[in-house]
Amino acid sequence: MSNPYEDAVDSVYSNNPAGFQDAVNNILADKLRERIGVEKVAVAQNFLNEPEVDDEQEEVADEEV
Numbered sequence: 001m002s003n004p005y006e007d008a009v010d011s012v013y014s015n016n017p018a019g020f021q022d023a024v025n026n027i028l029a030d031k032l033r034e035r036i037g038v039e040k041v042a043v044a045q046n047f048l049n050e051p052e053v054d055d056e057q058e059e060v061a062d063e064e065v
Contacts (some may be wrong), residue, residue, distance in 0.1 A: 004030065 004026045011019035 004023050008020055008023035011023055
C-alpha cells in the first residue's frame with residue numbers, strides 16, 4: 001500500500017491538483033477513523049466502569065425527596 005503523504009507530494013510535483021486533493025482527503029479520513037476508534041474505546045470504558053452508588057447515599061437521596 002502506498003504512503004498517502006508521498007502521494008500528496010508526488011501530486012504536487014507532477015502538477016496534479018485532483019491527485020493532491022484525493023491524497024489529502026485520504027489522510028484526513030484515516031486520521032478521522034483512528035480518532036473515532038479511540039473515542040469508541042473511551043466511551044465503552046466509561047460506560048462499563050460506572051461508579052457504584054453506596055446504599056447510604058441512596059437512602060440520603062430518598063430522604064431528601
